[in-house]
Amino acid sequence: MLERQCKNLETNVEQGKAKNTVGIIFALMIGYSMVYMDKTMISTAIIPIAAEYNLAANQTGLIMSLFFLGYSLMQIPGGWLADKIGAKRVLLLSLGIIAFFSFAFGAVSSFMLFLVIRFFAGVGHGGYPPSCSKAVAENFAQEQRTFVQSLMLSTYGIGGVLAFTIGANLISMNWRYGYIALGLLFVISIILVTLFVPKDLAVKKGPVQNSASFKKLLKDRNVLILFLAMLLINIVMYRNMSWLPSFLEQKFSLDI
Known part of the structure; x- marks a missing residue:
């Protein structure tokens, strides 16, 4: 069954145009892996940050909580925006926001700036899952989507491994190195999405069924x-x- 699914993904024809489905999956999975790496890496980075700036547990908790506040607030608007302007644009916008605030987090030295930056990093994260799901729906046949989504979900583990290996080793040298490296990885993700994810399909106006x-x-x-x-x-x-x-x-x- 798995072999059949993989074979079907090699060539997916939609609207008369062949698509590089392997490239699409690869680009989306790399982006998702970086998203989960960022979510996980903060739990390690917060230890030297707290030591350097004498932060109490309630302060470090606030830094991590504001990320999830931004993330939660952007989930539904992110899906709406993907429907309005297209999945690829929101994917690139989300990755761009996260990349910018990853670099920024590694550059600042203020508790208040830590809070603001992690909040807006969460906003960037919030746009990625819904736009990724829309990209999968647009580029894969219905019988393939569950399998492709399972590949996307596997990136949670991949991101965790990267966070506690590459990320943790960089943080042990200097926690700022971890976020500089993370920003660069998000830039690579932007390039991959730009190259492999097709342009958004034109929205067809007409009666909507099963809405x-x-x-x-x-x-x-x-x-x-x-x-x-x-x-x-x-x-x-x-x-x-x-x-x-x-x-x-x-x-x-x-x-x-």
Whole structure:
């Protein structure tokens, strides 16, 4: 089955034009890996940052929390924007914002600037998942999309590995090096998306079939259950991811 799916992805023809599906998947996966690397790496970087600027736990928690505030606020607008101006434009905009604020985070020396920068980095992150999903929907047949989305989800692990290997080693030398390197990796992601992700399809005007209002979706039982499940999973997952390195370093004096 997997072999068949991979074979089908080699050539996907839509609207009479052959697409480099392997290139599309590669570009989107690299971008997603960098997104997850950034989310994960802050939990390690916050340790030397707190030591350098004498930050208390509530202050470091605020730095990490403001990122997720920006991320959450941008999720729905990011999807709306992808529908309005196209997935590729939002992908590039999101990656560009994250790259800029990654470089900026490695350059500033103020607690307030840390807060502002991580908030806007979260805004950039918020546009990537919905526009990536739209890019998958536009460039792959319906029977291929679940498989492709599973590849996108695998980047959570890839990003984590990169954060705790490459990122952690750079942070151990100087935490600023980690964010300079991260910014460069996002620039590479921008180049890959530019090269491999096709231009956005023209939006066809006409009657929309099987559409549902946003208000109706909010009343859908399945949507509410999935929302609650994801909320609870993310609370546990991101709490552990954000605080475990600091806990291990303080409780067991481990060299994180």
